[in-house]
Amino acid sequence: MATRAQILIPIAAAAFIVGIVGVLNIPSDAKLGSIEFPMGTIKLDDEILQVQIAETKELRARGLSWNFEELPYDQGVLFVFDKPGTQDMWMM
Incomplete structure (x- = not known):
């Protein structure tokens, strides 16, 4: 044994x-940390959110990975895809 x-x-x-x-x-x-995301604003109900726009394959792959700062409650990342459908996501 x-x-x-x-x-x-x-x-x-x-x-x-x-x-x-x-x-x-x-x-x-x-x-x-050299990748820069385009910024945008979205409104959900009465809330205004500042978002980083991940519209390219590179930016979608980057997402929130390697962002070591806490994301404020009114900020996020908007993932934009070319076609509707099921998308695979992963985080490190």
């Missing part, structure tokens, strides 16, 4: 390697 260490050490090593690979694959523009 395998000991706890024989099980946990390979799992910890694999998690470490996956983490390093993930960090190395972060796009350089994400690290620097």
